[in-house]
Amino acid sequence: DVKVTQSSRYLVKRTGEKVFLECVQDMDHENMFWYRQDPGLGLRLIYFSYDVKMKEKGDIPEGYSVSREKKERFSLILESASTNQTSMYLCASSPIRRGGGYGYTFGSGTRLTVV
Amino acid sequence: DAKTTQPPSMDCAEGRAANLPCNHSTISGNEYVYWYRQIHSQGPQYIIHGLKNNETNEMASLIITEDRKSSTLILPHATLRDTAVYYCIVRPPGDYGGATNKLIFGTGTLLAVQP
Numbered sequence: 001d002v003k004v005t006q007s008s009r010y011l012v013k014r015t016g017e018k019v020f021l022e023c024v025q026d027m028d029h030e031n032m033f034w035y036r037q038d039p040g041l042g043l044r045l046i047y048f049s050y051d052v053k054m055k056e057k058g059d060i061p062e063g064y065s066v067s068r069e070k071k072e073r074f075s076l077i078l079e080s081a082s083t084n085q086t087s088m089y090l091c092a093s094s095p096i097r098r099g100g101g102y103g104y105t106f107g108s109g110t111r112l113t114v115v
Numbered sequence: 116d117a118k119t120t121q122p123p124s125m126d127c128a129e130g131r132a133a134n135l136p137c138n139h140s141t142i143s144g145n146e147y148v149y150w151y152r153q154i155h156s157q158g159p160q161y162i163i164h165g166l167k168n169n170e171t172n173e174m175a176s177l178i179i180t181e182d183r184k185s186s187t188l189i190l191p192h193a194t195l196r197d198t199a200v201y202y203c204i205v206r207p208p209g210d211y212g213g214a215t216n217k218l219i220f221g222t223g224t225l226l227a228v229q230p
Binding site: 004007032035042043045091092102103106107108109 | 149151156157158159160161163164219220221222223
């Protein structure tokens with residue numbers, strides 16, 4: 001029972017292309033996140049959203065934008081893909097709850113190669 | 116910046132208990148300890164979290180020291196499928212979104228379960 005779905009497992013794009021990475025969750029979570037993962041650098045947060053049409057920059061937002069028009073969908077956009085954006089991209093979601101802890105649910109990832 | 120310290124790698128024999136340590140000496144009073152793992156080429160998977168008391172679920176047990184400056188994740192009977200990178204993360208409790216919801220991943224511990 002997949003709960004966070006990323007539209008593509010593998011993607012190859014050309015330098016300068018506009019790239020859309022889609023993520024859908026079916027758990028009615030308020031928060032959604034985009035991370036990228038690179039060898040030796042671990043997971044780094046690109047953008048996150050805590051509500052429809054709301055977004056906040058993470059640690060490495062340069063070269064990326066996001067869109068959240070519906071609660072269940074969070075899109076990551078590479079306006080003009082570059083080779084240094086070749087990476088594994090991970091989407092995650094979590095609920096907002098006052099007090100107590102809760103876990104994130106991650107998708108399986110999209111391995112993007114920019115040539 | 117990650118606020119936890121973990122050994123880079125550990126080995127464990129199949130069928131034995133795997134004890135993964137984590138130091139978080141600067142943890143604040145309201146911060147939870149979370150554990151995630153990432154099997155090769157997959158997204159991270161939530162395992163368990165705790166605040167002060169020891170916790171157990173179907174996957175693992177979490178032992179937090181009384182001063183909360185360190186914790187241990189225990190996989191009671193490790194199998195080959197438990198080979199993964201294990202991340203220990205501290206973060207404040209849930210809120211109405213925003214920067215406090217960010218998960219900050221360190222480099223984790225690569226657990227290799229040997230047959």
